[in-house]
Amino acid sequence: MMILNKETVPIFREQDVVPFRNRVKEYTIKIGMGILNQTKLITAASELVRNMLKYGGGGNASIEVVSEGKNQGIRLIFADKGPGIQDITLAMKDGYTTGKSLGLGLPGTRRLVNEFNIQSEVNKGTTVTIIKWKNG
Template structure:
């Protein structure tokens, strides 16, 4: 054993501080390498995860990220689910608009994070928190 995380089951990171955002990035990078994402795809996924982890902390008041391997039978990938019990996103269309930011993040916003991954699902509403699930698939060779 290398002493790294057990990737056979999803890993959960509680997000309550900047240090936790860093832990999410590191775990996502580890899992992305394990499923053999290209360096470009690793960077895209880590960037999206970093933005969403920061949003979970800043706008959701903290929450969690669950990072795991997925296998479609044809290819492997990384799936990350971010969740918080914050105020939710009252205007999702606006939040997904290119260039929209409420400040403090990487400047990507939700729309930028969505473009960096292969699958992006969001469940939110005013007063009920937010859950965002993203997936990045390894390219077939």
């Protein structure tokens, strides 16, 4: 996989969320991603960026244009230095929440994208990486 373009955006306040979402949308338009896949990626990005703020105390979100063969996509990486996730298996179950939100949660987010990876270490932080392919 090749990285064609990369940008990192610090997310530490609620006011950082909308500009970040707008940047993601700009990247999807640049590679010619269809509206349905744009919507899925932006929805997933919104959920993950809000999780990073709420549970991880903020962090950095990277936007990358990636290519594999002729296919292009957007990879988003959300990295925080928060308390981490005690039980990733539990956190990935539908209906699981530690808050009072009706958010998509991690399982809903995973269904919106083509690739989803989560790594977390208690007291060290969490990194979630997602990819949405232009034609996927």
